[in-house]
Amino acid sequence: xxxxxxxxxxxxxxxxxxxxxxxxxxxxxxxxxxxxxxxxxxxxxxxxxxxxxxxxxxxxxxxxxxxxxxxxxxxxxxxxxxxxxxxxxxxxxxxxxxxxxxxxxxxxxxxxxxxxxxxxxxxxxxxxxxxxxxxxxxxxxxxxxxxxxxxxxxxxxxxxxxxxxxxxxxxxxxxxxxxxxxxxxxxxxxxxxxxxxxxxxxxxxxxxxxxxxxxxxxxxxxxxxxxxxxxxxxxxxxxxxxxxxxxxxxxxxxxxxxxxxxxxxxxxxxxxxxxxxxxxxxxxxxxxxxxxxxxxxxxxxxxxxxxxxxxxxxxxxxxxxxxxxxxxxxxxxxxxxxxxxxxxxxxxxxxx
Amino acid sequence: xxxxxxxxxxxxxxxxxxxxxxxxxxxxxxxxxxxxxxxxxxxxxxxxxxxxxxxxxxxxxxxxxxxxxxxxxxxxxxxxxxxxxxxxxxxxxxxxxxxxxxxxxxxxxxxxxxxxxxxxxxxxxxxxxxxxxxxxxxxxxxxxxxxxxxxxxxxxxxxxxxxxxxxxxxxxxxxxxxxxxxxxxxxxxxxxxxxxxxxxxxxxxxxxxxxxxxxxxxxxxxxxxxxxxxxxxxxxxxxxxxxxxxxxxxxxxxxxxxxxxxxxxxxxxxxxxxxxxxxxxxxxxxxxxxxxxxxxxxxxxxxxxxxxxxxxxxxxxxxxxxxxxxxxxxxxxxxxxxxxxxxxxxxxxxxx
DNA sequence: CTGAAAGCGCTAACAC
DNA sequence: GTGTTAGCGCTTTCAG
Numbered sequence: 001x002x003x004x005x006x007x008x009x010x011x012x013x014x015x016x017x018x019x020x021x022x023x024x025x026x027x028x029x030x031x032x033x034x035x036x037x038x039x040x041x042x043x044x045x046x047x048x049x050x051x052x053x054x055x056x057x058x059x060x061x062x063x064x065x066x067x068x069x070x071x072x073x074x075x076x077x078x079x080x081x082x083x084x085x086x087x088x089x090x091x092x093x094x095x096x097x098x099x100x101x102x103x104x105x106x107x108x109x110x111x112x113x114x115x116x117x118x119x120x121x122x123x124x125x126x127x128x129x130x131x132x133x134x135x136x137x138x139x140x141x142x143x144x145x146x147x148x149x150x151x152x153x154x155x156x157x158x159x160x161x162x163x164x165x166x167x168x169x170x171x172x173x174x175x176x177x178x179x180x181x182x183x184x185x186x187x188x189x190x191x192x193x194x195x196x197x198x199x200x201x202x203x204x205x206x207x208x209x210x211x212x213x214x215x216x217x218x219x220x221x222x223x224x225x226x227x228x229x230x231x232x233x234x235x236x237x238x239x240x241x242x243x244x245x246x247x248x249x250x251x252x253x254x255x256x257x258x259x260x261x262x263x264x265x266x267x268x269x270x271x272x273x274x275x276x277x278x279x280x281x282x283x284x285x286x287x288x289x290x291x292x293x294x295x296x297x298x299x300x301x302x303x304x305x306x307x308x309x310x311x312x313x314x315x316x317x318x319x320x321x322x323x324x325x326x327x328x329x330x331x332x333x334x335x336x337x338x339x340x341x342x343x344x345x346x347x348x349x350x351x352x
Numbered sequence: 353x354x355x356x357x358x359x360x361x362x363x364x365x366x367x368x369x370x371x372x373x374x375x376x377x378x379x380x381x382x383x384x385x386x387x388x389x390x391x392x393x394x395x396x397x398x399x400x401x402x403x404x405x406x407x408x409x410x411x412x413x414x415x416x417x418x419x420x421x422x423x424x425x426x427x428x429x430x431x432x433x434x435x436x437x438x439x440x441x442x443x444x445x446x447x448x449x450x451x452x453x454x455x456x457x458x459x460x461x462x463x464x465x466x467x468x469x470x471x472x473x474x475x476x477x478x479x480x481x482x483x484x485x486x487x488x489x490x491x492x493x494x495x496x497x498x499x500x501x502x503x504x505x506x507x508x509x510x511x512x513x514x515x516x517x518x519x520x521x522x523x524x525x526x527x528x529x530x531x532x533x534x535x536x537x538x539x540x541x542x543x544x545x546x547x548x549x550x551x552x553x554x555x556x557x558x559x560x561x562x563x564x565x566x567x568x569x570x571x572x573x574x575x576x577x578x579x580x581x582x583x584x585x586x587x588x589x590x591x592x593x594x595x596x597x598x599x600x601x602x603x604x605x606x607x608x609x610x611x612x613x614x615x616x617x618x619x620x621x622x623x624x625x626x627x628x629x630x631x632x633x634x635x636x637x638x639x640x641x642x643x644x645x646x647x648x649x650x651x652x653x654x655x656x657x658x659x660x661x662x663x664x665x666x667x668x669x670x671x672x673x674x675x676x677x678x679x680x681x682x683x684x685x686x687x688x689x690x691x692x693x694x695x696x697x698x699x700x701x702x703x704x
Numbered sequence: 705c706t707g708a709a710a711g712c713g714c715t716a717a718c719a720c
Numbered sequence: 721g722t723g724t725t726a727g728c729g730c731t732t733t734c735a736g
Binding site for chain 2: 016017018061063064065066067068070071074076078085086087089092093095096099100103106108109110111112113120124126127128129130131132150153154155235236237240270273274277278280281299300302303304305
């Protein structure tokens with residue numbers, strides 16, 4: 001064992017106490033930088049040295065300090081994700097795919113919630129930029145223009161997702177909400193529905209789909225689309241509650257009145273399932289009296305009875321692509337295409 | 353002094369290019385350390401200096417580099433969260449509360465997925481420890497014993513959640529799964545149910561609830577509990593599919609056979625809703641023919657028709673308490689109580 | 705209340 | 721292939 005120094009170290013700064021690369025290097029009998037290379041670029045090091053360093057690592061339980069590494073290399077291997085709120089089920093697949101893809105490449109995910117209001121947005125951005133992440137993934141919108149400029153100024157690669165804005169900040173993986181609205185309107189029209197309605201959360205993307213849906217219906221010669229808006233995030237309860245608003249005649253005359261709504265496009269599967277549940281309770285027949293189409297294609301849409309038609313978005317694909325973009329950028333590779341339209345798919349089920 | 357080369361420093365390392373504290377200090381006409389104090393401990397600085405520094409910050413758009421700060425202070429202001437998988441809805445409230453509480457105190461959340469299998473567990477742990485977080489929150493179990501020892505050895509404060517293990521690693525916020533199982537069994541017995549069954553995911557905590565449920569039923573003099581197990585994470589589909597297994601007589605003779613199951617305790621609301629849906633499709637009357645109790649008290653339980661009885665866990669409370677524990681520890685405060693039993697509540701609804 | 709010096713743990717530059 | 725040196729940007733320690 002090592003002999004204890006009789007006098008305590010004089011004015012040494014209190015180190016974290018953890019094993020450092022220095023310790024490993026000393027144990028292996030090499031210079032710190034060599035130990036560093038053995039760990040990071042093993043190809044640049046002789047097999048013997050490599051082995052000795054690995055042994056030293058194993059013996060000491062050394063775990064590299066990525067804070068120090070990040071500071072020295074200006075590469076934090078951290079990616080920040082901004083979501084409106086983590087508890088909406090919508091972005092879950094995206095988050096999961098993001099985490100997995102990043103993690104396979106040695107990156108870690110940091111999560112920040114911007115809220116649907118966007119009051120704390122500036123503070124969040126500062127917290128994120130301060131960590132010097134190698135990339136930022138935005139889901140949903142950045143509210144203020146100042147925020148957008150600030151992000152841009154930070155020089156950190158950014159991927160916007162879940163939308164196809166005309167003026168991307170940097171990179172983008174999304175789909176056209178307008179195209180979704182149009183496709184659903186055409187679909188319902190094709191199925192013989194004539195009195196269309198929308199039930200949407202009040203976030204900008206849902207509103208975009210609803211507006212495109214209404215325009216497309218009009219273009220098809222249908223009567224004006226009844227639009228009901230509920231606050232985001234959407235809930236089952238809001239869906240249940242909305243039936244009365246959408247079909248005011250219900251209580252008195254039953255369905256089937258000439259001008260009764262016969263199809264509703266919901267901005268989320270939650271709303272759709274809520275609507276469906278309430279319709280059943282009220283004795284309405286779905287799809288005979290009322291067709292319902294959701295958005296997001298959560299498991300609950302497929303497993304409801306009747307199964308709910310829904311717009312499927314490849315959320316995992318979005319997450320994975322976003323991660324690839326960021327990793328490529330961090331590795332210094334040039335990204336040829338900076339915008340990916342991941343599309344969507346209308347899944348037809350019993351509810352329509 | 354070493355002799356200065358006559359030419360200016362050529363071999364300067366490529367700095368990140370961002371504004372640094374030095375820049376701010378120079379602009380404000382003070383030493384870097386004074387600028388640092390103006391930002392971190394404004395009370396220690398004269399009002400004039402404070403003002404000048406703040407102006408310099410505003411003018412330059414300075415954002416402190418927390419990597420550097422963390423390295424120097426050995427406080428990263430980062431908290432790591434480990435979840436089995438991010439896409440289960442169960443931990444969402446916990447994650448949200450955690451994020452919010454941390455963030456209000458200037459901490460950021462890092463997310464890692466351990467998976468239900470726990471193959472990558474070691475790599476994940478290394479990635480986490482390497483960032484030197486000020487705390488780690490564990491939801492669900494750490495699979496290997498080596499992992500637990502390694503975590504402990506890292507010296508990082510740990511909060512385990514969603515369980516009440518007899519031997520906590522460090523701090524703990526949870527509830528007793530055994531007590532849940534017992535309470536539900538007693539409740540169903542009190543409601544006159546006699547042929548009980550469980551439908552559970554195969555994760556350890558769900559199994560614990562199911563086992564306690566079965567033991568309690570036996571203690572109450574009821575016949576053996578039929579137990580059906582499905583792989584975690586649980587799904588609506590698994591719930592729908594399980595009905596046939598739980599009530600094999602269904603197709604032939606209808607419900608009401610003397611030994612037919614008359615109550616099922618599900619390990620998640622997803623399973624409960626799936627079961628309920630399939631029961632309705634099969635013409636079974638819930639609760640008359642079959643009582644259903646879920647777990648988690650997701651919105652879908654309350655909003656289903658009939659509404660599903662469920663065990664409510666204060667997930668947000670868990671997240672908030674965990675954050676408080678970690679923040680207190682990081683600020684050097686002694687935590688008196690290291691274990692909090694957050695309890696649970698059986699919410700009685702129409703389904704039972 | 706303010707500052708100079710030292711160094712957190714690591715890696716980019718340059719030698720040899 | 722390996723080592724030396726000089727920082728990354730900040731905060732601690734010690735002095736005024």
